[in-house]
Amino acid sequence: xxxxxALQLIIQGILLGGIYGLIALGLSLIFGVMGVINxxxxxxxxxxxxxxxxxxxxxxxxxxLSLVGAAAAVFVLGYLIxxxxxxxxxxxxxxMQVLPLVAMGLILENMALLFWGPDHRSPQTALSLQTxxxxxxxxxxxxxxxxxxxxxxxxxIFIFLKKTNIGKCIRAAADNRxxxxxxxxxxxxxxxxxxxxxxxxxxxxxxxxxxxMPLSPHMGHDFTLTAFIxxxxxxxxxxxxxxxxxxxxxxxxxxxxxxxxxxxxQVVSFSLLVVIMLFRPQGLFGGKK
Amino acid sequence: xxxxxxxxxxxxxxxxxxxGSLSFELNEGEILGLIGPNGAGKTTVFNCLSGxxxxxxxxxxxxxxxxxxxxxxxxxxxxxxxxxxxxxxxLTISVLDNVMVGAxxxxxxxxxxxxxxxxxxxxxxxxxxxxQEAQGLPLPLRKRLELAxxxxxxxxxxxxxxVMAGLNPTEVDELIGLIQEVNRRGxxxxxxxxxxxxxMALSQRxxxxxxxxxxxxxxxxxxxxxxxxxxxxxxxxxLIAQG
Amino acid sequence: MTRRHVFFAAVLLVLLALPLFLDKYALGIFVxxxxxxxxxxxxxxxxxxxxxxxxxxxxxxxxxAYATTFLAQTFGITPWIGMLVGGIAAVLIALFLGFLGFxxxxxxxxxxxxxxxxxxxxxxxxxxxxxxxxxxxxxVDFNPSFWxxxxxxxxxxxxxxxGFMLASLVAVHLIEISKLGRFMVAIREDExxxxxxxxxxxxxxxxxxxxxxxxxxxxxxxxANYIYYLHPNSLFGMALSIELILRPIVGGxxxxxxxxxxxxxxxxxxxxxxxxxxxGGLEGLHLILYGILAILVVLFMPKGIIVxxxxxxxxxxxxxxxx
Numbered sequence: 001x002x003x004x005x006a007l008q009l010i011i012q013g014i015l016l017g018g019i020y021g022l023i024a025l026g027l028s029l030i031f032g033v034m035g036v037i038n039x040x041x042x043x044x045x046x047x048x049x050x051x052x053x054x055x056x057x058x059x060x061x062x063x064x065l066s067l068v069g070a071a072a073a074v075f076v077l078g079y080l081i082x083x084x085x086x087x088x089x090x091x092x093x094x095x096m097q098v099l100p101l102v103a104m105g106l107i108l109e110n111m112a113l114l115f116w117g118p119d120h121r122s123p124q125t126a127l128s129l130q131t132x133x134x135x136x137x138x139x140x141x142x143x144x145x146x147x148x149x150x151x152x153x154x155x156x157i158f159i160f161l162k163k164t165n166i167g168k169c170i171r172a173a174a175d176n177r178x179x180x181x182x183x184x185x186x187x188x189x190x191x192x193x194x195x196x197x198x199x200x201x202x203x204x205x206x207x208x209x210x211x212x213m214p215l216s217p218h219m220g221h222d223f224t225l226t227a228f229i230x231x232x233x234x235x236x237x238x239x240x241x242x243x244x245x246x247x248x249x250x251x252x253x254x255x256x257x258x259x260x261x262x263x264x265x266q267v268v269s270f271s272l273l274v275v276i277m278l279f280r281p282q283g284l285f286g287g288k289k
Numbered sequence: 290x291x292x293x294x295x296x297x298x299x300x301x302x303x304x305x306x307x308x309g310s311l312s313f314e315l316n317e318g319e320i321l322g323l324i325g326p327n328g329a330g331k332t333t334v335f336n337c338l339s340g341x342x343x344x345x346x347x348x349x350x351x352x353x354x355x356x357x358x359x360x361x362x363x364x365x366x367x368x369x370x371x372x373x374x375x376x377x378x379x380l381t382i383s384v385l386d387n388v389m390v391g392a393x394x395x396x397x398x399x400x401x402x403x404x405x406x407x408x409x410x411x412x413x414x415x416x417x418x419x420x421q422e423a424q425g426l427p428l429p430l431r432k433r434l435e436l437a438x439x440x441x442x443x444x445x446x447x448x449x450x451x452v453m454a455g456l457n458p459t460e461v462d463e464l465i466g467l468i469q470e471v472n473r474r475g476x477x478x479x480x481x482x483x484x485x486x487x488x489m490a491l492s493q494r495x496x497x498x499x500x501x502x503x504x505x506x507x508x509x510x511x512x513x514x515x516x517x518x519x520x521x522x523x524x525x526x527x528l529i530a531q532g
Numbered sequence: 533m534t535r536r537h538v539f540f541a542a543v544l545l546v547l548l549a550l551p552l553f554l555d556k557y558a559l560g561i562f563v564x565x566x567x568x569x570x571x572x573x574x575x576x577x578x579x580x581x582x583x584x585x586x587x588x589x590x591x592x593x594x595x596x597a598y599a600t601t602f603l604a605q606t607f608g609i610t611p612w613i614g615m616l617v618g619g620i621a622a623v624l625i626a627l628f629l630g631f632l633g634f635x636x637x638x639x640x641x642x643x644x645x646x647x648x649x650x651x652x653x654x655x656x657x658x659x660x661x662x663x664x665x666x667x668x669x670x671x672v673d674f675n676p677s678f679w680x681x682x683x684x685x686x687x688x689x690x691x692x693x694x695g696f697m698l699a700s701l702v703a704v705h706l707i708e709i710s711k712l713g714r715f716m717v718a719i720r721e722d723e724x725x726x727x728x729x730x731x732x733x734x735x736x737x738x739x740x741x742x743x744x745x746x747x748x749x750x751x752x753x754x755x756a757n758y759i760y761y762l763h764p765n766s767l768f769g770m771a772l773s774i775e776l777i778l779r780p781i782v783g784g785x786x787x788x789x790x791x792x793x794x795x796x797x798x799x800x801x802x803x804x805x806x807x808x809x810x811x812g813g814l815e816g817l818h819l820i821l822y823g824i825l826a827i828l829v830v831l832f833m834p835k836g837i838i839v840x841x842x843x844x845x846x847x848x849x850x851x852x853x854x855x
Contacts, residue, residue, distance in 0.1 A: 037641045088831055094640040096834060098585055099781055100827045106774055107823035110816030118815070217816075221770050225652065228645050267656050270649040277646060278636050339728065365730035373728070379721035381786075390718045393711050394730030442730050 004136045009254045011137055016212075017250020018147040019205050021243040022154055023223060024230035026201035029157075032237030033174040033194040036086055036097055040105035041202055042223030047108055048074045048203030049215050050116055056123045063125055064145065067207045071200040078199025082192045090191075105221065112217035120214040146208035153204055154243055157197070161239075170194050174237075202227070222266075229273045235283025244285065292317040292477050293369065293446045298337055298347035300330075300501075307333040308501040310347070315446065320468075320478045322492030322509065326522055330501035331481045332374055335448050338479075339371045340364040351446065366394060370444035372435040374451045374481070378423035384434055385410060385419045391441030406441055413437040413467065429460045436467070446477045453484040465490050485513075497521070536849050544698075551690055559686035563758065565799040566693035567751065572780040572791030573700040574747035579777070580786035581704075581713065582740040583720030584633070585644045588651030590772035592622040592745045595654070596752025597762050598664055601672050604680070606663075611681035615753035619746045625650070626745030627738060634737040639723075648770065655768030669763035672756055681757045689758055696754065697792065700747060705788055707743070716740050720786065778822060782829050784836025793838050798822065 023045060030038045038044075048070040055066040081104060089097050130141040161167035173180040173190045180187050206223075213219075230249050234241025249269055256268040276283070291314035300308040307330040315321050323331055336342040338349050340361040349356045356364055365371075370391075379387050385403070388410055392402035410419050413433050418426060423434060432452050439447060449468070453461050465487055472478055472491075482488045488495065488509060495512045497505040499521040505512050512518055551559060575589045599618030603609040609617075629650050633643050659667050676682045683689060707713040715736045718726040727733050756762055766772060783794025805818035833839065842849075 085827060085831065092830075092834075096830060098587070098641065098644055099777075100830045102587065102774055103778075103823040103826040103830075105823075106826075107820050110819040110823070113816035114814060114820070225645075225648065228648075232642075232645070261660065264656055264660060267653055270653045273649050274632065274646060277638055277642055278632060281636075281638065281642065341724070341727075361724075361727040362730050362732050365728060370730075371728055373725065377722040377725035377728075379718050379725065381721060382717060386714065386717075390714055390726065390731065391729040393714060399709065399711060399714070438725075438729055 006255075006258065008137050009258060010251065011139060012143065013251035013254025014247055015139070015143045015147040015250070016254060017247035018150040018154075018243075019208055019246070020226060020230050020250050021246025022150040022205035022208070023202050024227045024234070024242040024246055025154055025157060025239060026198035026205075027227040028231045028234070028237055028239055028242040029201065030195055030198035031231065032239070033170055034082075034086065034090060034191055036090065037101070037228075038195075038198065039098060039101035039224060040081070040108055040220075041198075041227050042225070043105040043108035043112075043220035044074050044077060044199045045202040045206035045223050046112055046215070046217065046220040047077060049206040049210050050112055051203075052207045052210055053116075053121060053123055053215055056125070063123070063207050063210045064149070067149075067204055070207050071204040074203035075196045075200035077196075079192045079196035081199075082195035083188075086195060087188055087191060105224065109217055109220050112220075116217065118217060120216045122214040123210060125211050140212070142211040146212065149208055150205060153201065157201060158239070160197075166190075166193060170197075225266075226269070229269050231283075232273055232276055232281075233284055235285045238283060238285055241283055241285040245283070248284075290317045291315060292352055293338070293479065294350045295334070295338065296348050296350065298334065298349070299345045300333055300337055300342060301345055306501050308337065308344070308498075311498065311501065311503055312347075313496050313503070313506070315477055315479050317477055318472070318475065319493050320472055320480060320491050322488045322495040323479060323481045323498065324483075324488055324495060325498040325504075329499050329521075331498065332450060333501070334498070335371060335450055335481065339369060339448060362394075365442055365444075368443070368445035369448070370439040370442045370446070371448035372439050372450050372452055374454070376428075376431045376435045378426070378431055378434055380424040381422060383420050384415055384423055384426070384437075387423055387434055388437050388441045391438040395441075395443050409437050409441050412470075413440075414463075428455050429457075432456065432464070433467075436464075440471065440476075444476060446479065447471065449478060449480045449482075451481055451483060453482055453487045456484075458486070461487055539845075539848055547694060551687055556686055559690050561800055561803050563686060563689045563693045564803060565795050566690075566697040567754065567758075568776065568779050568799050569792045569795035570693065570696040570700050571748060571751045571776045572783070572795060573697070573704055574744055574751065575777055576780045576786065576791050577704060577707065577716075577747065578740050578744035580780055580790065581707070581720060582716040582737060583723075584639075584737065584741070586647040586744075587644050587770070587773050587777070588647035588649075589744075589748055589776055590768050590770070591647075591651035591654055592626065592748035593752040593755060593772065593776075594651075594658070594764070594767035595622040595625065596749030597756040597767055598658065598670075598752070599749075600681075600753040601670055601756045601762060602664065605670070605673060610679050611753055611757055612679075615750050618753055619749045622745040622749035622752075623742045625654075626741045630738050630741040634734050648773075651768050651770070651773060655764050658768065659764045664764075665762070667764065669761060672760040672762065674760060681753070693754065696750070701788065701792070703747070708788060712736060712739055717786070778826050781826060782837060784838030787836065787838050789841075790836050790838045793841055794836070797837065798825075 027038055027041050030036060051073045052063045052066045052070040055061040055069060056063060085100050085104065089100055132139045132141055132144065161171055169185050169190050170193065172185060173187050177187060230245040231242055233248055234245030252272060253265045253269055256265045293315040295311060295313050298308050298311045311334065323334065325331055333342065337344045340356065340359055351367055351369055379390065385406055388406035389402045392405040396402040396405055410416055413436065415430065415433055415437060418430060426434060436452055453464055456464065461484055468478065468491055480491060492509050494507065495509045496503060497512055497518050504517045504521060505515045575586065579585050596615060596618040599621050600611045600614035603614040603617060604611055629646065632638065633646055638646055658664050664670065674682060676684050715726065715731045718731060719733050719736055723733055779794030779798050780791040782798055783792065784790030802818055802822065805821065809815065809817040829836065
C-alpha cells in the first residue's frame with residue numbers, strides 16, 4: 001500500500017468528515033430539542049445548494065458569499081415546516097411522525113427536480129480547481145475551506161446555544177418541555193426556531209459541499225442517510241457526538257476506497273450503522289435515549 | 290405453602306440501589322400487600338418478578354421453580370400475571386378483543402378464547418362496553434380492563450400495581466369486592482397499593498419497603514403502628530412533633 | 533352479513549367483466565392499481581398490523597424480481613418456481629433483519645433506519661454484481677407463454693394482478709382473524725403489555741416480517757415480467773419504498789381494505805398526472821402532489837380515507853362489528 005495515498009485519503013476523509021459533522025449537527029439539534037427525526041434533512045440541504053447555485057449563475061456570487069443567503073432561505077423553509085407540520089405531529093406515536101417528514105422530503109426533492117431539472121450541475125467557482133501541496137500530500141483548496149468553515153460554524157452554533165437568550169430557551173425546551181412552558185417560554189416558537197436553525201446548519205453544509213461534488217435533485221436522500229449514520233454514531237441529540245461522528249464516518253468512507261470501489265463505500269457506512277445500533281444504540285458518546 | 294417467593298432480590302440502576310436483597314414469600318391463596326413511599330422500589334420489584342427486568346442478584350420461584358432468565362411471556366404462561374401502574378390498554382381494538390389477547394395464550398381456538406373472555410368481561414362488569422374501542426374508556430374502566438386482561442391468562446399468581454389509584458371511594462369498594470372474589474376463586478395476589486382503604490381491606494399480610502429495603506412485615510393493623518413505617522411515610526420530624 | 537356478501541360479489545363481477553370495456557391504456561392503469569394494492573397490503577402486514585415501520589420494502593420487490601429473472605435467464609427455471617425461490621430468499625433476509633431488530637430491541641425510528649440500510653446495502657451490492665447486470669440492470673427476454681409468465685397485451689396481466697390482490701385480501705383476512713393476527717395488533721398497540729399477557733412477541737414479529745417479505749417479493753416477480761427491465765436503483769431504491777407505503781397510509785393503515793382504497797385513489801391519480809405533467813415538462817409534480825396529500829392525510833385523517841368510505845357505504849353494508 002502506498003503510504004502517501006493512505007495519508008492523502010486520511011486527510012481527505014477528515015476534511016469531508018467536518019462537513020458531515022455539520023450536516024448531522026442540524027439533525028441532532030432537531031432531535032435533541034423536539035425528539036423528531038428529520039427524514040427530509042438531506043433534501044433541505046439540497047434546496048440550499050440550489051439557492052446558492054442560482055445566486056452563482058444569476059449574480060455570479062461565489063458560494064462562500066451566498067452561504068449566508070442560502071442558509072437563511074432554508075432557515076425560513078425549516079421554520080415553515082415546523083410551524084405547519086411538525087408542531088402538529090409531536091404528540092403522535094413515533095411511527096406516525098416518520099411519514100409526514102418522509103413526504104416532506106419527497107416534496108422538496110421533486111420541487112428541486114421541477115425547478116432545476118434532472119441534470120447534474122457543477123458550478124466552476126474561482127477556487128474549485130485549486131490545489132495545495134503539503135509535502136507529498138495534495139489538498140483541494142475548496143475542501144480545506146469547507147472544513148475550516150464547517151468547524152467555525154459548528155463553534156458558532158455552540159456559542160449561540162450557550163450564550164444567547166434564544167439559545168438558552170432552546171436548551172431549556174429541549175431539557176423539559178413542560179418546565180419551559182411553565183417559566184413562560186413560547187415553546188412552539190422556540191421549536192420553530194430550533195428546526196429552522198437545524199435546517200440552516202445543514203443548508204450551510206450543503207453550500208460548502210457545492211464546489212466538491214456535482215449537484216442533482218436526487219442526491220438529498222443519500223445525505224439524509226449520511227446524517228442518520230453520523231448521528232447514530234455520535235449519539236442522538238449529542239451535538240459534540242455529531243462532530244466526532246462526522247469525522248469518523250468521513251475517515252471510514254475515505255479509507256474504505258483503498259479496498260473497495262468508491263461506489264461501494266456506503267456499504268461500509270451502512271454496515272457501521274447496523275453494528276453501532278446493535279451494540280451501542282446510545283452512540284459512541286452516550287447521549288440521550 | 291408458598292406459591293411465589295423472592296430470594297435476596299437486588300437491583301440497582303447506575304449505582305443507585307432500587308431493591309436491596311429483598312426476600313419474601315406469598316402463600317397460596319393469600320393476598321399480600323406491598324407498600325412503601327413513592328420511589329421505594331415497589332414497581333421495580335414487580336418488574337423483577339415478572340421478568341421485565343433481570344435482577345442483579347437473587348432469584349424468584351413460582352411453585353418452587355426458578356424463573357431466572359425467563360422472558361415475561363413465559364413467566365405469564367407459567368401462571369404469573371401482572372398489571373401495569375400506568376395502564377396499557379390496546380387502544381384501537383375493542384374491550385373484548387383486548388381481553389381475548391390474554392385468553393388466547395391459554396385457549397386453543399379463537400372461539401374458545403372469545404367465550405372465556407366474554408365470561409371475564411361479564412365478571413368484571415365491562416359487558417356494557419365490550420364492543421367499544423378501549424381508547425374511549427374512562428380511567429376506572431381502563432383499570433378494570435387491565436385487570437380483566439390479566440385474569441384472562443388464568444394466573445395462579447396475580448401482581449396488581451396500583452389498580453385503585455385515581456378511583457373514587459365507591460369505585461374502590463367495588464374493586465375490593467372483585468379482587469376478593471378473584472382471590473376466593475383460588476388466585477394468590479400480591480398488591481402494590483397507595484389507597485390504604487384497599488390495602489387494609491384486602492391484605493392478610495403487608496410488607497413495607499423503603500429505599501428498596503424491607504422495613505416491616507406483618508398484619509396490616511400492626512404494621513401501620515410501626516415506628517419505622519410511620520417515619521418512612523411521614524418523616525422523622527412528624528414523630529418528633531408528636532413527641 | 534348476506535348484504536355484504538352480495539356487495540362483494542357484485543364488485544368482483546364488475547372487476548371480472550371490466551376488461552370488456554377497457555382499452556389497453558386503461559387496462560394498464562388497472563394493472564398498476566392491483567399491483568400497488570397488493571404491495572401495499574404486503575407492507576401493511578408488517579407496518580399496519582404489527583406496527584414496525586419499514587422504509588426499505590423495495591428490498592423484497594428487488595429480491596423477487598432479480599431472483600426470478602436470474603433463475604429464468606440463466607437456468608431456464610420458470611418464474612412460477614423462481615418466484616418461490618425469490619420468496620424464500622426474501623424471507624431469509626427479512627428474518628435476519630428481524631432477528632437483529634427484534635432481538636436487540638431496535639424499535640421505532642432506529643428500526644426504520646435499519647430497514648433503509650438493508651435496502652441500500654443490497655442495492656449497492658447488486659449494482660456491483662456482473663451476473664446481475666451491475667449498474668445498467670437486466671433486460672428481461674420476452675418469450676410469451678404461460679410457463680414463462682409472459683404474455684402479449686395487458687389482459688392476462690389484468691387478471692393475474694387482480695388475482696394477486698384478491699389472494700392478498702383473503703390471506704390478510706385469515707391472518708386478521710387468527711391468533712397470530714390478534715397478537716400482531718396487540719404488539720402494535722403495546723408490545724410490553726402483549727408480553728405481559730403471554731404473547732411471544734419475538735416469534736410473532738418474526739412471522740409478521742417473514743410473511744410481509746414473502747408476499748412483497750412475489751410482486752417483484754410480477755414486476756419483472758410486466759416491465760421487462762430491472763434496474764437496481766429503481767427496484768431497491770428508496771423512491772419505490774416510499775411510493776409503495778403511500779397508498780396504505782392514505783387508504784388506512786392496519787385495515788384490510790385500506791391499501792386497496794388507497795391504490796384506487798392514488799394510482800390513477802399518479803398515472804394520469806404523471807403522463808399529463810411530464811408532457812408539459814413538469815416532471816415530479818405528481819410526486820409533490822402525492823407528498824402533500826400524504827401529509828394532509830396524516831395530519832387531518834390519520835385513520836385514512838377508509839373511514840369515509842365506510843361511512844358512505846354504511847347504508848348498503850349495514851353495521852359492522854367494530855364501533
